[in-house]
Amino acid sequence: MSSAEQLQQHAKEQGDAAMASANNLAASVQAITAAYSEYTKKALADGSEFMTRLASLKTPSDVMALQSEYAKTAYESFLAETKKISELYADLSKQAYKPLEGFAATMTPTRQ
Numbered sequence: 236m237s238s239a240e241q242l243q244q245h246a247k248e249q250g251d252a253a254m255a256s257a258n259n260l261a262a263s264v265q266a267i268t269a270a271y272s273e274y275t276k277k278a279l280a281d282g283s284e285f286m287t288r289l290a291s292l293k294t295p296s297d298v299m300a301l302q303s304e305y306a307k308t309a310y311e312s313f314l315a316e317t318k319k320i321s322e323l324y325a326d327l328s329k330q331a332y333k334p335l336e337g338f339a340a341t342m343t344p345t346r347q
Contacts, residue, residue, distance in 0.1 A: 256334045263327040270323055274316040281309065 285305045292298050 252334055256330065259330045260327065263323065263330055267320060267323045267327065270316070270320050274312075274320075277312065278309070281305075281312070 285301070288301055289298065292301060
């Protein structure tokens, strides 16, 4: 194989790797967007339910108990979703740098 053919083959491999990486990155961004969307919908539904239940209460002690319960569940939900989304971002960053690892490996001279 001539050096021109080797160069063409290498360029084709790099182009294919870049396209695969772009597709993986797009899928990761979609997963992050979906996670944010799901959390937002859930938080709005929980807030709406809380307001409905709050409007039906008559005593201040019941209001305080409901508010305390809502604050606790909203906080726990927030922490769980934050952990889930941060893991998605970690996966995204790993995928973003994966092509650079391959490129660096091919460009780094080896000792013989």
